[in-house]
Amino acid sequence: MALTQTAETRYTKPVLVAINKPFDDEDGLQALRSHPLFSELNGKDLQHLIHQSRRIRLGHHQLLYRQDMPAHHFFFVISGRLRLYRLDSSGIDRTLDSIAPGDCFAEVMIYADPPRYACYAEALKSSEVLMIPVKAYQDMLESNPKYAQAALRHYAKRAVSRFHDLEIMTVQNARDRLIRYLIDLLPNGAEEGGEVELPLPKCLVASRLAMQPETFSRILADLKANGLVRVNRSRLFISDPQRLIEISQ
Amino acid sequence: MALTQTAETRYTKPVLVAINKPFDDEDGLQALRSHPLFSELNGKDLQHLIHQSRRIRLGHHQLLYRQDMPAHHFFFVISGRLRLYRLDSSGIDRTLDSIAPGDCFAEVMIYADPPRYACYAEALKSSEVLMIPVKAYQDMLESNPKYAQAALRHYAKRAVSRFHDLEIMTVQNARDRLIRYLIDLLPNGAEEGGEVELPLPKCLVASRLAMQPETFSRILADLKANGLVRVNRSRLFISDPQRLIEISQ
DNA sequence: GGGAGTAATTGACCTAACTCAAAGTGTTTT
DNA sequence: AAAACACTTTGAGTTAGGTCAATTACTCCC
Structure with a gap:
């Protein structure tokens, strides 16, 4: 564990x-x-x-x-x-x-x-x-x-x-669950980008989303590598939520 | 799909x-x-x-x-x-x-x-x-x-x-989600066995539990093979819910 | 009762995500 | 400042479960 x-x-x-x-x-x-x-x-x-x-x-x-x-x-x-x-x-x-x-x-x-x-x-x-x-x-x-x-x-x-x-939890793959979770954290949803603060340590966000901390870390690293989020400790900056939604299919 | x-x-x-x-x-x-x-x-x-x-x-x-x-x-x-x-x-x-x-x-x-x-x-x-x-x-x-x-x-x-x-949906593996779902359907929960009727066609129960119909079918076949449930169309008979809980670890 | 349509099952294959292990990073304690 | 601790990241190997395809079983009509 x-x-x-x-x-x-x-x-x-x-x-x-x-x-x-x-x-x-x-x-x-x-x-x-x-x-x-x-x-x-x-x-x-x-x-x-x-x-x-x-x-x-x-x-x-x-x-x-x-x-x-x-x-x-x-x-x-x-x-x-x-x-x-x-x-x-x-x-x-x-x-x-x-x-x-x-x-x-x-x-x-x-x-x-x-x-x-x-x-x-x-x-x-x-x-x-x-x-x-x-x-x-x-x-x-x-x-x-x-x-x-x-x-x-x-x-x-x-x-x-x-x-x-x-509803988020009926999404079957880990990446899409994480994306939906992040978008829900944005003050205006997918309407506009912004900075969000994770309300929990990463390992507990992972548990909330029914995935392992390692999986969470890898997905976030991947989103970062693709320029979809910028990560600073527990603060994430999401410039284009629409693009995030597009890739979650 | x-x-x-x-x-x-x-x-x-x-x-x-x-x-x-x-x-x-x-x-x-x-x-x-x-x-x-x-x-x-x-x-x-x-x-x-x-x-x-x-x-x-x-x-x-x-x-x-x-x-x-x-x-x-x-x-x-x-x-x-x-x-x-x-x-x-x-x-x-x-x-x-x-x-x-x-x-x-x-x-x-x-x-x-x-x-x-x-x-x-x-x-x-x-x-x-x-x-x-x-x-x-x-x-x-x-x-x-x-x-x-x-x-x-x-x-x-x-x-x-x-x-x-x-809470059921934060359970990470498909088999345990299905087991919890079945136990919730039992009139007295894990207290005593009984017959339950699936409230949805199997492919929709699968969707409710964030798994594929094929996975649902295989898990149920496996439970059946181990004598944990008897299956008759959409009616399932669960004789020993405690045993089901035990194997879901 | 035969045929169409839908749902369920089974098999083979593959990939997403888990597991285990190790190293890195940041924080608190002494 | 070092040690201890908690959390996060990365790597390598494995497996649960997804995908695709084919078969079987039901159900509803005509």
Whole structure:
């Protein structure tokens, strides 16, 4: 296995470090307020929700929760970056998503029955997340049904985006999957070129795209040799996305 | 391309045949009522919604909608079976989902912005669907916010299930993807054996699992030779799912 | 029941991608 | 500054699975 050590062997159980610093920095609060799940909330409801939540600091590679653990909370990323992954019976570690500041994750658990995490979540670097009790959000929604519209929009969008992820994975060859992945990272899709930053280390992007790190490296080297991307560490510059699409047939 | 003709070449535009038969057969109505998106509705609201909808009959292989078409409706399957797929630039047809009676599809479009279908939908055999105006459902939800809870549960469940589909597709080898797919078809998962019916023709299951029909056929022949499944047309009998999981490493 | 059309299987061959191994690069620690 | 570590790249050999072609099995019509 090329992916160094797995989280499974690194930790015996998640160790969460709540920190006392209240969640009131103006930028953090602003980020929370701009998330669809919270944007409609009035000040009082939002404060009440935050009051019931805990702020958690996670170290590099620290596990937040495990697959199949009962899910009593969902999370909002204040800073850092996390990834979601699954471990199969042979211990292979498959990355499913990466999560940036301003995103929520495990929020589908609010309505899962039984509520169990569907994957592992770990910090890719030192990060801070807001740990929100599922019940608190549920109660708030029940007493203010008008908030449900925004939540519905968010959930529907999430379902569409997962559908799109699935679509990439039905592409049979590794090069075309990588190309589609890169184009999705571009702010305007295939419309115009630009620079993208890989949201994960290359070996984890490879895992996300169901290929080996070596394959990823070779494909990228090949695209580079053909002048289709310029590579600078985890920053890629794509000048002509249309040409990339053309060669992916 | 092994998948015979594509829908793209078969049709120039979807031809929808609304039929006059009102949607009031007791069993059809019962099925609708048991779907989470409608189960909470009171009789009057449900009747109003049905009144604004149209009943559509689809012939074998008939296209219902195309990818990127503006989405003004979502659908409930009354009878038959449909599949969702995408077509890429080289015309390859990739199956993403199959839909059975009692299911809804394109329902995420209720909250998409802009509302455009993310894929093609076609009937796999002669089918009937209820075509529900997105706006009608939206209006109903807005005037009855209490219905939103059930909708939220449904959307969250859908997102989880797409996540799970994605997870299967990050499994790198074709045999293990097929095994996981089969186990998911079993009513009780890996808990106990049983008979499953493939929801799609074999060549489309292959496409759903990002492999060639030939590969699908060979893997199934191999599982059969090892006594892991018994195959009878599209019905498979799996006596010991645990053994299947064991060999998939 | 025969013929057309479609789906599934099987064989032979080939290539994309995996595996293993080693070396290179950048980062953190002491 | 060196050592330790993590990640990435490159090379060589192997294999899973794709491709092409031919055969068989179904299904639907007439």
